[in-house]
Amino acid sequence: MSEYQYYEFLALDRPLTDKQSAELRSLSTRAEITATRFVNEYHWGDLKGDPQKMMERYFDAFLYLANWGTRRLMFRLSRGVLDGEIAGRYCYTDAASVVGTHDHLIVSLQGGPAPLTGAQKRTWVRRRAWAKSFSSS
Numbered sequence: 001m002s003e004y005q006y007y008e009f010l011a012l013d014r015p016l017t018d019k020q021s022a023e024l025r026s027l028s029t030r031a032e033i034t035a036t037r038f039v040n041e042y043h044w045g046d047l048k049g050d051p052q053k054m055m056e057r058y059f060d061a062f063l064y065l066a067n068w069g070t071r072r073l074m075f076r077l078s079r080g081v082l083d084g085e086i087a088g089r090y091c092y093t094d095a096a097s098v099v100g101t102h103d104h105l106i107v108s109l110q111g112g113p114a115p116l117t118g119a120q121k122r123t124w125v126r127r128r129a130w131a132k133s134f135s136s137s
Contacts, residue, residue: 004067007047009038009059020058024049052099055106070112076104 015035016024024033027049031040038059040047055062055076062074084100091098091107099106 003042003044005042005046006063006065007038007040007051008063009054010061011036011058012060016058024058052106056101068112070110072108072110074106074108076106079103079105082107
C-alpha cells in the first residue's frame with residue numbers, strides 16, 4: 001500500500017509576510033505556499049515542521065489526513081474568543097486538546113486510525129473545497 005499524507009494550513013487573520021513564506025519554504029521545496037496557505041502532499045516522507053509550532057507561529061487553521069486513517073484539525077483562536085480553562089475541561093485527551101500561547105488558544109481535534117474506504121478517500125481528497133469556505137485565496 002502506498003503512503004499518502006495531506007497537510008493544509010490557512011492564515012485567516014493576517015497574510016504571511018515574505019520572511020514567513022521564506023521560513024516555510026525551508027520546510028518544503030514542493031509545498032504550495034501563498035500569502036494565506038501552505039499545502040503539501042506526501043507519498044513518501046513527512047513534513048519537516050511541527051504542525052503545532054507552525055500553528056503557533058503562522059496559521060489559524062490546519063487540516064491533516066493520512067491514508068491509514070489519521071485525521072487532525074486545529075484552530076488557533078484569540079484568547080478572548082474561548083476561555084482556556086473551560087476549554088481545558090473538555091479538551092484533555094489525544095482526541096481533543098487545547099494549548100495556550102500568550103495571545104491564542106490552539107484547539108486540536110484528532111481521529112483515527114481507522115483506514116479510509118475508497119468513498120471516504122474521494123470525499124477527503126476534495127480537500128481544497130474546505131479551505132475555500134474560509135478564504136478566497
